[in-house]
Amino acid sequence: MIRLVDSEGAKKLDEDARKLGMPGMVLMERAALSVAEFIRDKLLRDDVDKKIIAVCGSGNNGGDGIACARILHEWGYNSEVIIVGKKEKFTNQTKLQIRLAKNCGVALKISNPVKLITEKSEFNQAIVIDAVFGVGFKGKLEGDLAKFTEYLNMFDSVKVAVDIPSGVNGSNGRVEGVAVKCDYTITFGVNKLGIAVYPGKDYAGEIIVADIGFPKKALDMVSPDTFTFDESQISYYMPERREYSNKGDFGKILIIAGSEEMCGASFLSALAAYRTGGGLVRLFVPEANRQSLQNLLPEAILTTYEDSTDKVISKVTADKLEKAVKEWAAAIVIGPGLGLSKRSKSLVKKVVDLSEVRTVIDADGLTLFREIVEESEDRRLDLVKDLKKNFILTPHIKELADLLYMPKEEVKENVVQIAKELKSCSGEIVIKEARTLVAGGGKCYINNSGNSGLAKAGSGDVLTGILAALIATEKQRPFMVTPLGVYIHGLAGDMLKEKKGKYGIIARELADEVAEVMKRYTE
Ligand SMILES: NC(=O)C1=CN([C@@H]2O[C@H](COP(=O)(O)OP(=O)(O)OC[C@H]3O[C@@H](n4cnc5c(N)ncnc54)[C@H](OP(=O)(O)O)[C@@H]3O)[C@@H](O)[C@H]2O)[C@@H](O)CC1
Ligand SMILES: [K+]
Incomplete structure (x- = not known):
């Protein structure tokens, strides 16, 4: 640190x-x-x-x-x-x-x-x-x-x-x-x-x-509550990978993402989770995504649902999700590419209500999470008060502004101050910016890796997969997992920039590059 x-x-x-x-x-x-x-x-x-x-x-x-x-x-x-x-x-x-x-x-x-x-x-x-x-x-x-x-x-x-x-x-x-x-x-x-x-x-x-x-x-x-780290320190925080292990030891990761129009988000999150060292990834996706995902990533387990977007999920889907959330997952991602349908909202609600493992809520998941809290008895979301200890929210500035009911410009101008205030929240908030910040658990981390090439579609999906895999595998130093994940994501971007330049970085290659980061800093 x-x-x-x-x-x-x-x-x-x-x-x-x-x-x-x-x-x-x-x-x-x-x-x-x-x-x-x-x-x-x-x-x-x-x-x-x-x-x-x-x-x-x-x-x-x-x-x-x-x-x-x-x-x-x-x-x-x-x-x-x-x-x-x-x-x-x-x-x-x-x-x-x-x-x-x-x-x-x-x-x-x-x-x-x-x-x-x-x-x-x-x-x-x-x-x-x-x-x-x-x-x-x-x-x-x-x-x-x-x-x-x-x-x-x-x-x-x-x-x-x-x-x-x-x-x-x-x-x-x-x-x-x-x-x-x-x-x-x-x-x-x-x-x-x-x-x-x-x-x-x-x-x-x-x-x-x-x-x-x-x-x-x-x-x-x-x-000591505000910190960063650099390349020389990350080996120390990397998760251990013992030789006498099996895939279950490296965590079961449940990713609830994607929609009929967008199956790439779940793929990118899952690919990144595997490249980070995750043992087993289950994708909870619409049936329509099955064929593409089987071709793109045969290593993932698929659990699918066929509910229509304009209704809440059926009992069959709800039961499948409950089983996966409560009995199977060691880490959960929800939100990327999910869309803002009634169906998606009921998926998010179920996860928010049931999840007891660390859960990364991203993208559409954040918008729906806010709506769910607004509709609950508390009415108004107070991140600090209401965030469950096991939730990790990953908003960019606009999403954070919406969550805090503040104008975007004000959040952008005062992001460091806001992160410092949010450090007292019991879960964690990852504020995705040119220098991403992580606030929570009494600490405020400022990331030091990454470049503007990461401002691309799919980059956030990759981050969710990295975080979930680290959560699922790391039991020693849970408080360092989120900063480490953010750092790895940026470093993969920096290494890829050397090969492709910052204009040409694409999310699929970014997820693959994570394997290089893990290799370089664990061997
Ligand atoms: N920390 C340590 O242990 C050590 C610190 N050390 C050194 O000391 C430095 C800190 O020194 P410092 O406290 O004297 O302040 P410094 O930055 O020189 O500026 C003060 C002057 O700026 C002025 N001023 C302010 N805003 C202004 C504005 N907008 N426009 C115009 N003027 C403005 C202000 O005016 P005033 O506000 O009083 O009207 C005052 O005159 C530190 O950075 C390091 O280099 C080292 O020696 C080793 C040990
Ligand atoms: K100076």
């Missing part, structure tokens, strides 16, 4: 470190040193003539930038400092850094940002250290600083952000005005939430988390 902090968390970390006796200046010096070392080793090497311009604000982020320029100067590099922050806002540490830099002979000037534009300085040839704002930034970059930032972004000079790119909100990744578009971000101690999600992530470039000597005791106090 890689923990993520918001701006308040970063400030608390600072306070906790100070309470333990760690002087702020020591942390600042180490922060600056980590940026200077990165620039020296990665960007400069022996190039002592290359111009390095640290653009600094009044706060401690600016102090870091000044110290970094001083360290590079002391090593013999060609660095200078331009302070664009207001004098009256200089922090004590920043004042000390200014004094020290001047005494060490660093070229340092305090300038009006707009004046810099008219001066046509050497930004184009330089390495720019962006130390205007860090986690103390709130709201929007405006006025002269906004104009200057736009000007800076026009140059293709290499830009290195100190802690976070200036103009990005460290807590939610929002850029309300402009922000510095960086190539690298050296962030301190713990990765920041604001650069784990878009659009902030786009401004950060490559992110390096530098150890600047925060005491372990202070780091341990950083809230």
